[in-house]
Amino acid sequence: MSPADVTPAPPAWRLLLSHVRPHRWALAAGGFLSLLTGGAALLLPLVAKGLIDDLSRDRAITGALLAMSALVVANAVLGGLGSYVLRRTAESVVLGARRTLSSYLLRLRITAVDRSEPGDLMARITSDTTLLREVTTDSLVGFGTGGLTLLATVVMMGFVDPVLLGVTLAVVVGAGVVLGAIVPHINRASRRAQDAVGVMGASLERVLGALRTVKASGAEDREERTLHAAAEESWRQSVRAAKWAAAAGNTAGLAMQVAFITVLAVGGARVATGAIDIGTLVAFLLYVFYLMAPIQQVVGAVTQYQTGSAALARIQEALALPAEPPSPPAPLPGAGAEPAAVAFDDVRFRYADDLPYVHHGVTFAVPARGMTAFVGPSGAGKTTVFSLIERFYDPESGTVTLDGRPLGEWELTRLRSAIGYVEQDAPVLSGSLRDNLLLGHPEAGGEALDRVVRTTRLDGVVARLPQGLDTLVGHRGTKLSGGERQRVAIARALLRRPRLLLLDEATSQLDAVNEAALRDTVAEVARETTVLVVAHRLSTVTAADRIVVMDAGRVRAVGTHHELVAADPLYAELAATQFLATAG
Numbered sequence: 029m030s031p032a033d034v035t036p037a038p039p040a041w042r043l044l045l046s047h048v049r050p051h052r053w054a055l056a057a058g059g060f061l062s063l064l065t066g067g068a069a070l071l072l073p074l075v076a077k078g079l080i081d082d083l084s085r086d087r088a089i090t091g092a093l094l095a096m097s098a099l100v101v102a103n104a105v106l107g108g109l110g111s112y113v114l115r116r117t118a119e120s121v122v123l124g125a126r127r128t129l130s131s132y133l134l135r136l137r138i139t140a141v142d143r144s145e146p147g148d149l150m151a152r153i154t155s156d157t158t159l160l161r162e163v164t165t166d167s168l169v170g171f172g173t174g175g176l177t178l179l180a181t182v183v184m185m186g187f188v189d190p191v192l193l194g195v196t197l198a199v200v201v202g203a204g205v206v207l208g209a210i211v212p213h214i215n216r217a218s219r220r221a222q223d224a225v226g227v228m229g230a231s232l233e234r235v236l237g238a239l240r241t242v243k244a245s246g247a248e249d250r251e252e253r254t255l256h257a258a259a260e261e262s263w264r265q266s267v268r269a270a271k272w273a274a275a276a277g278n279t280a281g282l283a284m285q286v287a288f289i290t291v292l293a294v295g296g297a298r299v300a301t302g303a304i305d306i307g308t309l310v311a312f313l314l315y316v317f318y319l320m321a322p323i324q325q326v327v328g329a330v331t332q333y334q335t336g337s338a339a340l341a342r343i344q345e346a347l348a349l350p351a352e353p354p355s356p357p358a359p360l361p362g363a364g365a366e367p368a369a370v371a372f373d374d375v376r377f378r379y380a381d382d383l384p385y386v387h388h389g390v391t392f393a394v395p396a397r398g399m400t401a402f403v404g405p406s407g408a409g410k411t412t413v414f415s416l417i418e419r420f421y422d423p424e425s426g427t428v429t430l431d432g433r434p435l436g437e438w439e440l441t442r443l444r445s446a447i448g449y450v451e452q453d454a455p456v457l458s459g460s461l462r463d464n465l466l467l468g469h470p471e472a473g474g475e476a477l478d479r480v481v482r483t484t485r486l487d488g489v490v491a492r493l494p495q496g497l498d499t500l501v502g503h504r505g506t507k508l509s510g511g512e513r514q515r516v517a518i519a520r521a522l523l524r525r526p527r528l529l530l531l532d533e534a535t536s537q538l539d540a541v542n543e544a545a546l547r548d549t550v551a552e553v554a555r556e557t558t559v560l561v562v563a564h565r566l567s568t569v570t571a572a573d574r575i576v577v578m579d580a581g582r583v584r585a586v587g588t589h590h591e592l593v594a595a596d597p598l599y600a601e602l603a604a605t606q607f608l609a610t611a612g
């Protein structure tokens with residue numbers, strides 16, 4: 029896929045905030061609980077000191093013991109609660125991103141899908157969103173709580189001795205500069221690692237989608253190498269990110285040790301000159317020691333953020349792909365709805381700017397009711413006519429109208445609810461036979477379902493299947509034969525009672541008996557509905573009310589079979605040769 033070349037993404041922190049914003053209060057509560065836990069822990073030494081004082085002065089220690097126990101329990105409860113709230117919030121951020129992405133991907137324009145790899149899109153929804161979990165908790169909260177503790181410690185250090193604070197900050201700033209150089213490497217490596225996961229998803233989808241062909245072609249070894257190469261690339265880049273993250277962590281640790289030694293040296297000199305007393309130096313060194321944990325936390329947050337921002341950028345790229353405008357669900361045509369009329373007026377179309385034109389000014393008009401067959405050599409642009417009617421693509425110029433209204437004026441859902449579309453390869457989805465039939469009309473009653481199963485001659489298939497309509501048909505309907513899949517696709521379209529039926533005929537999937545029966549069914553449907561069929565069989569075109577002959581992206585003739593056999597040499601040739609099979 030090439031979302032990388034779509035609009036540049038906003039900065040990662042803005043993307044992160046947009047994902048986190050709906051959960052900001054829960055996140056703030058989690059962060060607050062973490063701070064309270066830290067506060068409770070800080071109180072413990074004070075209470076312990078009190079307990080030792082009480083003991084040494086022979087006073088009762090019950091109060092101090094109770095206070096300590098209460099603090100320990102409070103610490104455990106608040107810590108557990110804070111951690112739960114933060115983790116839950118992080119999961120909610122992941123859920124939100126997954127919901128947004130999956131809704132968006134369902135609305136993608138087909139042009140965007142043509143340019144993408146489904147496996148890579150899947151990786152963005154599953155793997156990249158997972159990385160938001162850590163970035164929410166470790167990065168955001170770590171940065172917040174670590175940053176606050178850091179600030180408080182620095183303020184305290186300023187009170188103790190501003191000169192030593194200056195020394196410490198100089199070391200910390202030096203380390204910050206080194207970290208600034210390291211951090212982009214983490215980002216780049218994480219990005220490449222996630223891209224490699226995307227490539228792996230795409231390769232997996234490619235192989236699993238055609239595993240039989242891969243096996244039959246003996247291509248397992250080559251495909252295995254591709255999959256392993258992607259997995260190894262992800263490993264390589266993740267290891268590179270880990271190397272830089274380790275370097276960042278060590279830089280922070282090293283900086284603190286350097287700060288410790290420098291403070292000791294400068295502080296010692298100041299004690300020697302009498303500028304500060306020894307107690308001040310000891311207190312300051314303790315603070316340097318305290319600084320370590322929040323600094324590690326902040327550095328961890330920054331490195332984690334780099335991994336997260338690489339994932340955020342990949343999520344954003346998917347969200348920047350062109351999508352169809354949202355439109356409310358539209359009702360299906362009711363019984364007795366009028367059939368639709370379709371017209372193309374000088375339509376020019378190509379699939380992409382760098383591809384040749386597929387339609388060079390296609391013009392035809394199909395009145396409501398009846399069957400119109402589209403014939404022509406392979407690649408003439410027949411299926412593309414259907415894709416334009418469904419508005420999977422928009423023409424570059426010219427107009428397509430339904431009922432005299434340009435398609436651009438139709439609400440997409442309303443347009444598509446009027447149409448039943450049977451694609452050439454008759455896709456069947458994983459799930460039960462019933463799920464597949466009801467896909468386009470989930471509310472259809474049992475009676476309508478039985479009727480459509482009968483008219484498409486699926487009743488015999490249903491009777492044979494172990495669980496009837498509830499039998500699972502396997503991934504892409506592999507448990508059904510090609511002809512059965514085609515009948516399922518036709519039944520699914522008919523169940524919607526469309527005002528316009530688009531039927532892209534597969535060449536040789538049906539046996540003669542089923543073909544004849546379906547031809548009768550379609551002819552019957554054509555009495556009530558407008559039927560457009562991309563025809564590959566002579567029997568289909570002879571039954572059609574009109575035939576549109578297409579060649580190289582143009583309509584070259586329109587007429588009935590008898591008219592065209594006499595008037596159009598290409599049609600006569602098609603009818604006489606293998607382009608129109610004589611099955612049935």
Ligand SMILES: Nc1ncnc2c1ncn2[C@@H]1O[C@H](COP(=O)(O)OP(=O)(O)OP(=O)(O)O)[C@@H](O)[C@H]1O
Nearest residue numbers: 142379383386404405406407408409410411412413
């Ligand atoms: N999604 C796509 N992206 C780019 N080019 C495409 C796409 N779909 C089809 N084409 C090209 O458009 C041209 C017309 O394709 P179309 O499927 O409309 O032909 P057809 O007349 O239906 O052919 P057939 O009878 O073989 O199904 C072909 O050259 C094809 O390669």
